[in-house]
Amino acid sequence: MTKADATPVLELTGIGKEFGAIRALHGVDMQVMPGEVVGLMGDNGAGKSTLVKIIAGNFRPSHGEIRFAGNAVHFSRPVDARAVGIEVVYQDLALSDNLTAAANVFLGRELKRKFGPIALLDHKAMAARAL
Ligand SMILES: Nc1ncnc2c1ncn2[C@@H]1O[C@H](COP(=O)(O)OP(=O)(O)OP(=O)(O)O)[C@@H](O)[C@H]1O
Numbered sequence: 001m002t003k004a005d006a007t008p009v010l011e012l013t014g015i016g017k018e019f020g021a022i023r024a025l026h027g028v029d030m031q032v033m034p035g036e037v038v039g040l041m042g043d044n045g046a047g048k049s050t051l052v053k054i055i056a057g058n059f060r061p062s063h064g065e066i067r068f069a070g071n072a073v074h075f076s077r078p079v080d081a082r083a084v085g086i087e088v089v090y091q092d093l094a095l096s097d098n099l100t101a102a103a104n105v106f107l108g109r110e111l112k113r114k115f116g117p118i119a120l121l122d123h124k125a126m127a128a129r130a131l
């Protein structure tokens with residue numbers, strides 16, 4: 001499959017974001033193809049975090065369109081983005097060093113196994129999903 005005939009997993013077109021008078025993003029176009037790893041680089045304050053927050057549903061874009069697997073999406077909240085499979089692993093300060101990578105991914109929404117009235121953490125399932 002070549003880049004030309006595949007549907008992007010994620011496609012941003014003309015994304016812009018203003019915080020009052022501050023223009024954080026302007027005319028951002030980006031495609032992420034299946035299996036592709038994309039690095040986003042820029043100066044401090046360039047808008048990287050703002051773009052990730054828009055992709056993750058934390059902020060609504062002021063302008064532009066987001067498509068996921070070819071369909072236009074409008075995320076109002078992070079759970080909307082999570083519902084289609086978008087996850088964000090935040091930087092060091094938001095991580096718990098004493099937990100595994102998988103436990104950090106599922107922090108606050110751990111997968112559990114039920115044994116009657118008792119629920120136990122399902123470490124195996126969390127490790128598999130995180131992988
Ligand atoms: N909630 C907000 N309210 C007002 N302005 C904001 C807000 N979030 C970000 N900005 C502004 O938007 C611009 C882009 O910031 P952003 O944090 O996205 O940059 P960044 O590329 O992630 O920077 P860094 O490399 O420092 O993490 C900056 O001018 C910043 O001050």
Ligand SMILES: [Mg+2]
Nearest residue numbers: 045048049050
């Ligand atoms: Mg940042």
